[in-house]
Amino acid sequence: AQKITQTQPGMFVQEKEAVTLDCTYDTSDPSYGLFWYKQPSSGEMIFLIYQGSYDQQNATEGRYSLNFQKARKSANLVISASQLGDSAMYFCAMRERGSTLGRLYFGRGTQLTVWP
Amino acid sequence: NAGVTQTPKFQVLKTGQSMTLQCAQDMNHEYMSWYRQDPGMGLRLIHYSVGAGITDQGEVPNGYNVSRSTTEDFPLRLLSAAPSQTSVYFCASSYSLAPRTDTQYFGPGTRLTVL
Numbered sequence: 069a070q071k072i073t074q075t076q077p078g079m080f081v082q083e084k085e086a087v088t089l090d091c092t093y094d095t096s097d098p099s100y101g102l103f104w105y106k107q108p109s110s111g112e113m114i115f116l117i118y119q120g121s122y123d124q125q126n127a128t129e130g131r132y133s134l135n136f137q138k139a140r141k142s143a144n145l146v147i148s149a150s151q152l153g154d155s156a157m158y159f160c161a162m163r164e165r166g167s168t169l170g171r172l173y174f175g176r177g178t179q180l181t182v183w184p
Numbered sequence: 185n186a187g188v189t190q191t192p193k194f195q196v197l198k199t200g201q202s203m204t205l206q207c208a209q210d211m212n213h214e215y216m217s218w219y220r221q222d223p224g225m226g227l228r229l230i231h232y233s234v235g236a237g238i239t240d241q242g243e244v245p246n247g248y249n250v251s252r253s254t255t256e257d258f259p260l261r262l263l264s265a266a267p268s269q270t271s272v273y274f275c276a277s278s279y280s281l282a283p284r285t286d287t288q289y290f291g292p293g294t295r296l297t298v299l
Contacts, residue, residue, distance in 0.1 A: 111293050113276075122283075163286060169242060170217060170286065170288075171242060172276075
């Protein structure tokens with residue numbers, strides 16, 4: 069079974085609107101971290117936001133917020149007030165803290181296009 | 185801070201050649217790792233290190249070697265390049281593997297083509 073599932077291959081949003089990118093995860097480890105990364109067309113992987121499995125509140129970083137629903141095993145990224153520069157591939161990732169590998173499991177990504 | 189740096193940015197090799205991809209970080213991070221990104225396969229862990237002198241294999245280690253002689257540097261060596269190693273390679277680092285300090289920061293990537 070896939071550890072991280074992103075069901076939206078592509079999403080479109082108009083500038084200044086909000087958009088939600090979906091992410092569900094699968095783990096039996098009670099301690100884990102959830103991460104979102106942005107990969108623009110230039111190719112670099114940019115860290116956006118983090119949520120710990122024991123965190124009581126949803127994480128927020130500027131225009132990014134993470135809608136964490138632990139019982140549903142979902143960690144959706146919400147981008148408010150979209151900008152043209154938000155057009156990129158977005159990856160959800162998870163690290164199971166019971167593993168010493170430190171490995172991040174990545175989803176297949178969602179290509180976000182922001183139009184004027 | 186420069187963060188995580190990688191060189192070269194692009195490289196073309198012939199089958200059988202060897203080369204080293206360089207990775208360095210100036211954040212005093214203990215944990216460093218190498219991933220490869222392939223279309224349809226996502227990012228896969230090649231090797232990782234939890235500190236100077238300590239390395240171990242990840243998910244897809246065959247054909248690659250690593251060493252960690254200093255905290256800052258974590259080079260990846262391709263021993264005898266094969267077309268299957270054509271990929272984009274990312275180096276990443278985190279302060280540690282403990283909660284709240286295990287966010288991994290990525291370098292800009294190296295795009296490698298093996299002919």
